Amino acid sequence: MATVTPEVLWAQRSSKVDPEKNFIYLTIGVPDVPPSNLKLDLQPTTLTFTGHSDTLKKTYHLELEFYAEIDPAESKINHSPRDVELKLRKKELDDAYWPRLLKESKKVHFLKTDFDKWVDEDEQNEAPEEDFSNFGGMGGMPGMGGGGGDFGGIDFSKLGGGGGLPTGGDDSDESDDDMPALEGDDEEEGDKEKPAATEEKKTEA
Template sequence: MAPVTPEVLWAQRSNSVDEAKNVIFLTLNTPDVAKPEIKLTATSLSFKGASSNGKDYEIELEFFDEIDVDNSTHSHSGRGVYFVLRKKEAKEEYWPRLLKDKRKYHFLKTDFDRWVDEDEQQEAAADDDFGGMGGMGGMPGMPGMGGMGGMGGMPGMDGLDLSALSGMGGMGGAGGLDFSALQSEMGGMGMPPTGPSAMGLPDDSDDSDDEQPPELVADETPKA
């Protein structure tokens, strides 16, 4: 079987002062390759690997400019290989392209999860991880969901007892829902009261005698 050229995704950053932010992000989509053969030089990258489904991946890339091999890193997962390649020359300008050859290659694509325009890279620097693709977890560009802390960021939600909602049955007619329990929980959340009194209207639930109709009195006038 002839070797298969893997899909290659790339993005970049440039910085003339901080060399750690003068890098190429490179991803080779080679799923299920257990033991890839990788050779990285200052001007090129070669990759070979056999997948569990019988595909043999192979590719050779000649870079537009030199990279610093000693300060470049890569990691491998079941979905592919991820590189952070340090550009050897630190400068503000982007590389005009990834490869030395100007031809268009069908397998080479922009990594839109990592790409930012050259004049916007300073704003994006805070979201970048230049320490070896940390946090990717085999899924480039997928930030973690940490920090929600059980909805701690939502005011008043800490005291909500979700068991009070257990009888809602998917909201199907609200069968079994204890509204008194729910209203009690809502009060603990700092939510405003509901009902006529909350709007300044008379409360119809007051059954005092003052609001009963007057009793009928028999007409005792003598008849002529």
């Protein structure tokens, strides 16, 4: 069974006065991983994630060591059929951004900036408020902390699991409107017309 490192997208906000605006936004791309197959252990400086997809026959495993401390009790989670999204509360209130997500400065292939959610440090006050209504708290979750972080038995539907998230089906519907096969049909019709025109010339001759 293949074990792979999932793609991780991240963005952040910072605030010295409002804890709600002082967070890391993390998206772990793990399609088709049901809640029963998820394990997440969130500590102040580390995150360990394991998820298994029966349909894709893949096991996803991820270990992160953060640049600075977060507050697991104030962090939130949303699980959808495509990914696990986390809003990690930075422990220290500070107007400055973290220079990077991870403690080590080396570049890792699976970690990318989430440009859809990223806002430059000097422009974040003008940025629209994020909607985290789909997210549920992590503090009351059984197994959070040192106990392995087992998500078994948690009803993700109460956390708005996947609520309103776009699916790949929308894109395929749009592409159906402009099917390349239609162009081929036109060419075939054009070919049928050509012999008819040739026959007319023969008749004239």
